[in-house]
Amino acid sequence: MQTLRQAGxxxxxxxxxxxxxxxxxxxxxxxxxxxxxxxxRVSVQGEVxxxxxxxxxxxxxxxxxxxxxxxxxxFVRDRKGLAFKLSDGQQVVVxxxxxxxxxxxxxxxxxxRIRLDGAGLLYERFLALKQELEEMGMFAREYxxxxxxxxxxxxxxxxxxxxxxxxxxxxxxxxxPGIQIILYPAQVQGEGAAExxxxxxxVMDGQNVDVIIVGRGGGSIEDLWAFNEELVxxxxxxxxxxxxxxxxxxxxxxxxxxxxxxxAPTPSAAAELxxxxxxxxxxxxxxxxxxxxRMMSQKAEGQRGRIEQYRLRLHYASPQQRVRDQRxxxxxxxxxxxxxxxxxxxSGKRRMALAIERLRGLSPLEKLxxxxxxxxxxxxxxxxxxxxxxxxxxxxxxxxxxxxTAEVLKVERRE
Numbered sequence: 001m002q003t004l005r006q007a008g009x010x011x012x013x014x015x016x017x018x019x020x021x022x023x024x025x026x027x028x029x030x031x032x033x034x035x036x037x038x039x040x041r042v043s044v045q046g047e048v049x050x051x052x053x054x055x056x057x058x059x060x061x062x063x064x065x066x067x068x069x070x071x072x073x074x075f076v077r078d079r080k081g082l083a084f085k086l087s088d089g090q091q092v093v094v095x096x097x098x099x100x101x102x103x104x105x106x107x108x109x110x111x112x113r114i115r116l117d118g119a120g121l122l123y124e125r126f127l128a129l130k131q132e133l134e135e136m137g138m139f140a141r142e143y144x145x146x147x148x149x150x151x152x153x154x155x156x157x158x159x160x161x162x163x164x165x166x167x168x169x170x171x172x173x174x175x176x177p178g179i180q181i182i183l184y185p186a187q188v189q190g191e192g193a194a195e196x197x198x199x200x201x202x203v204m205d206g207q208n209v210d211v212i213i214v215g216r217g218g219g220s221i222e223d224l225w226a227f228n229e230e231l232v233x234x235x236x237x238x239x240x241x242x243x244x245x246x247x248x249x250x251x252x253x254x255x256x257x258x259x260x261x262x263x264a265p266t267p268s269a270a271a272e273l274x275x276x277x278x279x280x281x282x283x284x285x286x287x288x289x290x291x292x293x294r295m296m297s298q299k300a301e302g303q304r305g306r307i308e309q310y311r312l313r314l315h316y317a318s319p320q321q322r323v324r325d326q327r328x329x330x331x332x333x334x335x336x337x338x339x340x341x342x343x344x345x346x347s348g349k350r351r352m353a354l355a356i357e358r359l360r361g362l363s364p365l366e367k368l369x370x371x372x373x374x375x376x377x378x379x380x381x382x383x384x385x386x387x388x389x390x391x392x393x394x395x396x397x398x399x400x401x402x403x404x405t406a407e408v409l410k411v412e413r414r415e
Contacts, residue, residue, distance in 0.1 A: 160185030215246030
C-alpha cells in the first residue's frame with residue numbers, strides 16, 4: 001500500500017482519514033477545557049497528598065478521595081491568600097480551574113485559593129485573625145502588663161460550673177487561704193459566648209482586682225472558638241488589669257492566649273501563676289528569720305569580742321590605769337630602793353666592822369691594853385729611839401689606864 005502525507009491527509013486508495021499531531025490534540029483538549037464554564041471556576045474537596053514546595057515558590061500536590069486523584073498546582077502569585085502551611089493529610093477545599101498542560105498532555109487543577117475544610121476552616125479563620133491582630137500590634141511584648149507578685153483579690157471569668165472554676169478556686173485557696181476570689185459566671189461555649197466573656201472582662205476590670213484569669217477547660221476548636229473571636233481579644237487588650245489566659249489543655253492555643261499578658265497551659269497552672277504560695281513564703285520568711293538570727297548572734301558575738309579587746313586596750317591605756325601602773329612601779333622602785341639601801345647598809349656595817357677590827361688591831365690603846373706604853377719627851381714628841389734621850393731626862397709614859405712620869409737613869413743601846 002502506497003502512503004502519501006499531504007497537509008495532514010492520508011490517501012490509501014479508497015479510505016481517506018484526518019491525522020493530527022500531539023500538539024494539535026493537546027491544544028484541542030485545552031480549548032475544550034477552556035470553553036467549559038464549569039471547569040473555569042470549580043471548587044474541589046479532598047485530602048492533600050504528595051505535597052511539594054518547589055524552589056520557585058510554586059506548590060505541587062494532589063487531591064484524593066476514596067475513588068481517585070487529581071494533580072494540582074498553586075503558583076507563587078496565588079500563595080499570598082494561603083493562610084496556613086499546606087501539608088499531606090489535610091482536608092481542604094481548592095478553588096480554581098481545571099486546565100490541560102500541553103507539554104505533558106495531562107490535565108490538572110490550578111489552585112487560586114485553598115481553605116481548610118470543616119474544623120480546618122475554623123483554623124484558617126484563626127490564622128487569618130491571628131495574623132491581622134499581630135500586624136495591629138496587639139501581641140506586642142511592650143503592651144504586656146506584669147503580673148503582681150502578691151495577689152489579694154483575684155478575678156475569674158469562666159463558667160460557674162465545671163472543672164476550670166473548681167481547679168482555680170482549689171489551687172488559689174491552697175496557696176493563699178486568705179485570698180478573695182470574685183467570679184463572673186460567663187458563657188464560654190456556643191452562641192453568645194464571645195459577648196459574655198467580653199462583658200465579663202469589662203465588668204471584672206472595674207472591680208479593683210489585682211489580676212484576672214479568663215478561660216475554660218479543654219475541648220475541640222469549635223468548643224474553644226469564643227476565645228478566638230476578635231471581640232474577646234479586644235476586650236482583653238483593653239483591660240487595665242493584668243489578664244492571664246487559661247483556655248483548654250496544654251496543647252490548646254487561642255487568640256486570647258496571644259493577647260493576654262500571660263498564658264497558662266491550664267486553669268490550675270493559671271492559679272499557680274497568679275497566686276503566691278503563702279505557705280512557702282512563710283517557710284521562706286522563717287528560714288530567713290532563723291538565718292538572720294544566726295547572723296545577728298554571730299555578729300553580736302564578734303562585736304562582744306571586739307568590745308572586750310577595746311575594753312582591755314582602754315583599760316591599759318586609761319589614765320587611772322596608768323596612774324595605778326605608775327604607783328605600782330613607784331612602789332616597786334621604793335621597795336627595791338629600800339631593799340637596796342638595807343643591803344647597802346648591811347654591807348657598810350660589815351665593812352665598818354671589818355675596818356673597826358682592823359683599826360682596833362692598829363689602835364695604840366689596844367697595844368697599851370696589851371702592856372705596851374707610849375713614851376714622849378718633855379716636848380711631847382714620841383720617843384722611838386734611845387738616841388733621843390739622855391740620863392736625867394724626864395719622860396712621860398702613857399699606859400692603858402693612865403700616865404707615868406719617869407726620869408731616865410741610864411740609857412743602853414741594843415744592837
